[in-house]
Amino acid sequence: MAIKTQPVTVNLGPQHPSTHGVFRMRVMFDGEEIVDVEPVFGYLHRGSEKLAEERTYTQVVTLTDRMDYVSSMLNNHAYMLAVEKLAGIEPSPRGVWLRMIASELQRIASHLVATGFLLQDLGALGTPLIYAMRERENILDLFEMLCGARITNSYLRPGGVFMDAPDEFWPALKRSLVDILNTIDELETYLSGNEIVFSRTKGTAVLPPELLINASITGPMLRASGVDWDLRHRNPYDYYDKVQFNRILHTASDNYARYWVRVQEMRESLKIIHQCVEQIEPGPVRPSFDEIPRLIRPPVGDAYVAIEGSKGELGFYLVSDGGISPYRMHVRASSLINLTLLRDMLIGGLFGDLFVTFGSVDLNMGEVDR
Amino acid sequence: MIGLGLPRGFVVTLKNFIRPAVTEQYPDRRIGLFGAAKEAGMNPVRFLFSRPKESFKAFVGLATVPVAVKQSARFRGNEFVFFEDRCTACASCAKYCPLGIIEIVSVPGKIDAQEGESYKLEVFDIDIGRCMFCGLCVEACPYDALHMGTQFERSKYVRDSLVITKEELGAALKRPSSFYRPQFEEKTFDPFLEVIEDFHDAGRHERPSADELKRKWVDER
Numbered sequence: 267m268a269i270k271t272q273p274v275t276v277n278l279g280p281q282h283p284s285t286h287g288v289f290r291m292r293v294m295f296d297g298e299e300i301v302d303v304e305p306v307f308g309y310l311h312r313g314s315e316k317l318a319e320e321r322t323y324t325q326v327v328t329l330t331d332r333m334d335y336v337s338s339m340l341n342n343h344a345y346m347l348a349v350e351k352l353a354g355i356e357p358s359p360r361g362v363w364l365r366m367i368a369s370e371l372q373r374i375a376s377h378l379v380a381t382g383f384l385l386q387d388l389g390a391l392g393t394p395l396i397y398a399m400r401e402r403e404n405i406l407d408l409f410e411m412l413c414g415a416r417i418t419n420s421y422l423r424p425g426g427v428f429m430d431a432p433d434e435f436w437p438a439l440k441r442s443l444v445d446i447l448n449t450i451d452e453l454e455t456y457l458s459g460n461e462i463v464f465s466r467t468k469g470t471a472v473l474p475p476e477l478l479i480n481a482s483i484t485g486p487m488l489r490a491s492g493v494d495w496d497l498r499h500r501n502p503y504d505y506y507d508k509v510q511f512n513r514i515l516h517t518a519s520d521n522y523a524r525y526w527v528r529v530q531e532m533r534e535s536l537k538i539i540h541q542c543v544e545q546i547e548p549g550p551v552r553p554s555f556d557e558i559p560r561l562i563r564p565p566v567g568d569a570y571v572a573i574e575g576s577k578g579e580l581g582f583y584l585v586s587d588g589g590i591s592p593y594r595m596h597v598r599a600s601s602l603i604n605l606t607l608l609r610d611m612l613i614g615g616l617f618g619d620l621f622v623t624f625g626s627v628d629l630n631m632g633e634v635d636r
Numbered sequence: 637m638i639g640l641g642l643p644r645g646f647v648v649t650l651k652n653f654i655r656p657a658v659t660e661q662y663p664d665r666r667i668g669l670f671g672a673a674k675e676a677g678m679n680p681v682r683f684l685f686s687r688p689k690e691s692f693k694a695f696v697g698l699a700t701v702p703v704a705v706k707q708s709a710r711f712r713g714n715e716f717v718f719f720e721d722r723c724t725a726c727a728s729c730a731k732y733c734p735l736g737i738i739e740i741v742s743v744p745g746k747i748d749a750q751e752g753e754s755y756k757l758e759v760f761d762i763d764i765g766r767c768m769f770c771g772l773c774v775e776a777c778p779y780d781a782l783h784m785g786t787q788f789e790r791s792k793y794v795r796d797s798l799v800i801t802k803e804e805l806g807a808a809l810k811r812p813s814s815f816y817r818p819q820f821e822e823k824t825f826d827p828f829l830e831v832i833e834d835f836h837d838a839g840r841h842e843r844p845s846a847d848e849l850k851r852k853w854v855d856e857r
């Protein structure tokens with residue numbers, strides 16, 4: 267063999283429609299096969315962690331909205347739990363139930379987006395994505411009723427939420443829950459038995475559970491490999507010990523398993539919301555300003571709180587020097603850490619599976635770069 | 637690998653194909669022939685014969701009416717509603733804003749024997765070009781002087797014109813949102829039809845009782 271062939275390097279992104287944001291991959295192809303992948307990110311870096319150092323604890327909420335903009339409510343939740351732990355604030359029960367409902371709604375919305383875009387990457391242009399987005403729109407309408415904004419919610423405050431849900435929220439929630447369940451059923455009949463989806467996703471990008479644990483991957487990606495790790499079970503925060511829901515596990519650890527776990531988790535979230543609505547009781551939604559002033563000065567110390575976000579373990583680490591703003595804030599961004607196994611998933615795979623695998627990780631560039 | 641999966645999927649898409657559309661048409665909505673006739677106040681047959689040109693336009697979907705988007709009472713729009721009579725120039729809003737885009741200049745005003753010293757508001761500017769409409773300033777205002785508005789079509793060509801002054805705020809139509817102002821939630825307020833002219837309509841928190849006033853101002857001092 268005298269003539270040597272050479273691999274070709276292709277730049278995908280940062281403005282590629284399939285990279286879910288401003289993300290760039292330097293991929294080396296040998297024909298159809300992927301030889302090497304180098305992710306390049308940081309295009310969306312806004313320095314949120316640094317900005318937090320000169321804002322008061324309540325003002326930082328507005329920054330957390332903009333980290334993972336597909337699940338801002340969950341970011342608010344994780345941040346507020348960290349503030350409460352740091353300052354030793356006892357939250358009001360009604361506020362806690364309300365923020366659990368909001369968080370689970372946001373988880374459904376985020377999983378719907380993930381599922382829709384995974385199918386979009388598979389080549390199902392439009393249809394599943396539009397079905398998913400239609401339902402997400404319902405959820406965003408509910409958020410608009412709760413806090414007046416659809417994406418940049420800033421709904422949570424230390425010790426609860428800023429305002430009780432309006433009266434029209436509860437009937438609308440009831441209607442939406444039925445609609446969402448119908449859409450999940452629809453998605454499942456439409457996709458979970460679809461032969462084309464099977465042949466494209468089953469057996470691609472398989473990751474062994476040991477590798478996932480070593481790389482500290484969390485969330486649906488880890489549960490799709492059969493590892494039972496859900497912080498809502500393992501380390502119940504808020505009132506998650508008062509609600510029952512099933513653990514969703516799949517053992518295949520391929521792209522299909524990740525898709526399946528997300529769809530089933532939406533069903534569990536619906537169950538949680540139903541139980542929250544049953545158990546919620548009247549009362550104040552946040553402690554009064556006599557108990558917790560507007561300007562919190564937590565004692566010197568640090569706190570780390572992690573919740574089960576839509577993409578994995580979402581943690582906030584706060585250090586206080588006794589002042590009115592955090593001395594340091596660090597975010598354990600699940601998207602960034604889930605990205606670290608991209609090479610292992612892609613190398614040896616085919617070009618056609620690249621974006622499917624990428625979509626199954628469910629990245630959000632706002633969270634990766636912060 | 638041929639099974640029932642694909643046909644079942646097609647049943648789902650077919651069902652969705654025939655269900656009514658959920659698309660919100662904005663800023664104009666198509667009304668069709670019957671709608672156009674109704675707008676003109678005629679019955680459709682007469683409309684068709686008396687104005688054939690317009691009927692054709694309506695038939696092909698060119699006749700439209702402007703439409704307002706459905707929004708909930710708490711919607712935080714891109715504007716503010718400000719009642720200067722109530723503002724005490726305390727600057728809580730300016731301190732609470734994460735971006736520091738509210739500018740307040742106040743001068744000592746009259747000295748009243750009963751009310752004590754008061755401040756006069758000279759400048760109250762909000763640079764809504766940089767505002768993210770988080771509502772924290774509204775939350776901070778202790779006297780219900782500042783509210784979020786419900787309108788959002790506020791684009792301008794130059795950034796300078798996005799700095800809203802006290803006068804502009806006072807002259808603007810007052811369509812407050814019920815964000816952090818539960819008193820607006822009781823009466824269903826249609827942001828498109830109703831305008832609050834008189835600031836007394838806008839509601840205040842309940843007046844403290846005489847006992848409360850005594851406890852707060854006499855006993856605790």
Ligand code: SF4
Binds near residue numbers: 767773
């Ligand atoms: S809405 Fe938020 S950003 Fe805008 S002026 Fe008020 S506090 Fe500042």
Ligand code: SF4
Binds near residue numbers: 727777
């Ligand atoms: S917080 Fe309210 S009363 Fe105080 S300066 Fe601002 S608008 Fe005026």
